[in-house]
Amino acid sequence: MKHLLFATTALALSATGVLAQDVVRMGTEGAYPPYNYIDDATGEVAGFDIDVGNELCKRAELNCEWVATDWDSIIPNLVSGNYDTIMAGMSITPERDVVIDFTQNYLLPEPSAFVGLSDDVEIDGAVIAAQTGTIQAAHVTEIGATLVEFPTPDDTISAIKNGEADALLADKSFLAPFVNEDPDLYFVGDDVMLGDGLGIGLRESDGDLKAKLNAAIESMKADGSLNTMIVKWFGESSPTF
Amino acid sequence: MFEYCVDPSVLSDSRWMMCYLTSPKQLAFYTSFGTVLALLAVTAPCALLLGFLGAMASRSHFPPLTIVGRGYTSMVRGIPDIIFFLFIPIAVDQGLEWLRHHWRCPDWTEPIRRGSDFVVCADAKLPLSSASTWIHDLYGITLAVLAFAVVFGAFAANVLYGAMNSVPKAQLETAEAYGMTPRQSFWRILVPQMWVYALPGLSNLWQVLIKATPLLFLLGVKDIVFWAREMGGAKTSTFSYPHPDWRLYYFLVLLVFYLLLTSLSERLFRRGMVKLSHGQATMAGEQQRKAHAA
Numbered sequence: 001m002k003h004l005l006f007a008t009t010a011l012a013l014s015a016t017g018v019l020a021q022d023v024v025r026m027g028t029e030g031a032y033p034p035y036n037y038i039d040d041a042t043g044e045v046a047g048f049d050i051d052v053g054n055e056l057c058k059r060a061e062l063n064c065e066w067v068a069t070d071w072d073s074i075i076p077n078l079v080s081g082n083y084d085t086i087m088a089g090m091s092i093t094p095e096r097d098v099v100i101d102f103t104q105n106y107l108l109p110e111p112s113a114f115v116g117l118s119d120d121v122e123i124d125g126a127v128i129a130a131q132t133g134t135i136q137a138a139h140v141t142e143i144g145a146t147l148v149e150f151p152t153p154d155d156t157i158s159a160i161k162n163g164e165a166d167a168l169l170a171d172k173s174f175l176a177p178f179v180n181e182d183p184d185l186y187f188v189g190d191d192v193m194l195g196d197g198l199g200i201g202l203r204e205s206d207g208d209l210k211a212k213l214n215a216a217i218e219s220m221k222a223d224g225s226l227n228t229m230i231v232k233w234f235g236e237s238s239p240t241f
Numbered sequence: 242m243f244e245y246c247v248d249p250s251v252l253s254d255s256r257w258m259m260c261y262l263t264s265p266k267q268l269a270f271y272t273s274f275g276t277v278l279a280l281l282a283v284t285a286p287c288a289l290l291l292g293f294l295g296a297m298a299s300r301s302h303f304p305p306l307t308i309v310g311r312g313y314t315s316m317v318r319g320i321p322d323i324i325f326f327l328f329i330p331i332a333v334d335q336g337l338e339w340l341r342h343h344w345r346c347p348d349w350t351e352p353i354r355r356g357s358d359f360v361v362c363a364d365a366k367l368p369l370s371s372a373s374t375w376i377h378d379l380y381g382i383t384l385a386v387l388a389f390a391v392v393f394g395a396f397a398a399n400v401l402y403g404a405m406n407s408v409p410k411a412q413l414e415t416a417e418a419y420g421m422t423p424r425q426s427f428w429r430i431l432v433p434q435m436w437v438y439a440l441p442g443l444s445n446l447w448q449v450l451i452k453a454t455p456l457l458f459l460l461g462v463k464d465i466v467f468w469a470r471e472m473g474g475a476k477t478s479t480f481s482y483p484h485p486d487w488r489l490y491y492f493l494v495l496l497v498f499y500l501l502l503t504s505l506s507e508r509l510f511r512r513g514m515v516k517l518s519h520g521q522a523t524m525a526g527e528q529q530r531k532a533h534a535a
Contacts, residue, residue: 033479040481043265154474177477
């Protein structure tokens with residue numbers, strides 16, 4: 001009897017262990033529409049990253065929960081184990097790959113664009129705003145312009161309107177609604193292609209989760225459901241798999 | 242909230258505003274005021290307790306305790322607050338997870354620190370990954386309270402230490418002459434009388450604590466500053482309620498909130514001071530006695 005009791009307790013304990021592991025906490029920023037933002041109607045995160053993430057979790061049979069966090073601390077919080085993945089419109093870059101691991105891309109590289117208060121701003125030698133720690137910020141330093149960094153994408157837009165910067169650089173799909181709806185904002189110069197597309201960020205030591213998510217991304221690419229979501233959020237002109 | 246809020250784009254201005262102000266996202270902003278008030282309500286007693294212990298330790302005649310008490314106050318007061326706010330939550334979180342890891346998963350062979358990764362077994366996670374969101378939030382707030390209590394406790398310790406030394410020596414000598422033990426004279430004579438000397442310093446600290454709550458945002462707690470920034474930013478038609486940059490108005494609301502809070506507490510402290518001065522050999526107490534006699 002005693003043994004039986006032990007056996008059931010052990011079973012119950014190991015069962016909860018498995019359950020606990022199956023919850024995957026997904027880190028996102030929640031301030032970069034249409035990739036991820038906080039929805040007015042629910043007060044929860046929504047967007048392309050969240051749509052794709054939820055579908056991936058369903059296919060990988062994981063129980064996912066979203067955590068919104070500051071962009072600045074999004075990688076440190078991942079490596080110290082506060083959540084298990086990053087899906088925040090984060091491009092795969094060699095610099096980030098040193099610290100964290102990425103799955104295969106779930107979105108092909110999309111153009112980034114400059115925006116200014118008129119369409120004849122000279123990018124060479126201009127003061128350009130970008131969000132801290134983004135590929136756009138890295139690109140601005142490479143082209144030799146003066147970079148001013150801001151903690152959120154919203155702040156870069158206000159910087160243009162306040163005249164703190166001559167232009168800003170960000171993903172075009174984030175900027176397009178602003179330029180369409182605000183008569184003061186214009187796209188400037190040519191688009192630039194940066195990064196290797198968006199990937200899910202993971203801890204280097206989390207090989208199992210990486211394999212599961214990669215398999216789920218494969219299956220979404222294979223049956224075209226990923227393309228459907230890309231078209232839903234970014235329009236027909238967006239590159240699909 | 243209201244039925245006509247289903248499609249905000251067709252609403253008239255006043256109805257649009259009603260819907261906007263009652264949207265779930267806006268409600269989260271209102272709730273965050275409660276978070277800040279709750280934090281204040283919990284942190285202040287914790288900091289006071291730590292301060293009291295610190296002051297007692299500093300006054301102790303037992304050298305190791307004195308060193309601990311004085312070391313705590315001068316160290317925390319000398320190091321920038323923000324370093325403690327960033328350091329304590331990370332250090333406590335990883336420390337607790339490390340301890341739980343060794344307790345719960347003794348047969349785990351892989352290292353905890355791998356490169357920049359900090360990996361403990363799933364059972365040692367704090368809180369467990371399977372815990373619901375509010376537990377994670379509560380855990381974050383608890384760590385924040387701890388950080389605030391440690392920092393403000395050090396300042397409170399210094400204020401209380403000074404207040405304890407301000408109680409007239411004659412009072413304590415009289416207590417001794419009556420045959421009270423040091424412990425009795427501490428609790429019956431010193432502590433009841435020291436508050437009147439401590440209150441001005443403590444009220445100052447409380448005001449600083451109120452003003453420091455925006456640091457919560459730094460610790461990942463979604464407080465009023467987070468929401469004001471998030472809600473105020475310009476919203477395009479991706480959102481149900483598009484609007485231009487309204488951060489100015491949101492921050493104005495915060496300004497009014499903090500001003501109300503500080504002016505209210507100032508009034509309460511003034512009342513407390515009147516009460517505590519009653520019968521004291523201080524200037525305020527003396528004035529009260531004379532006013533009463535006249």
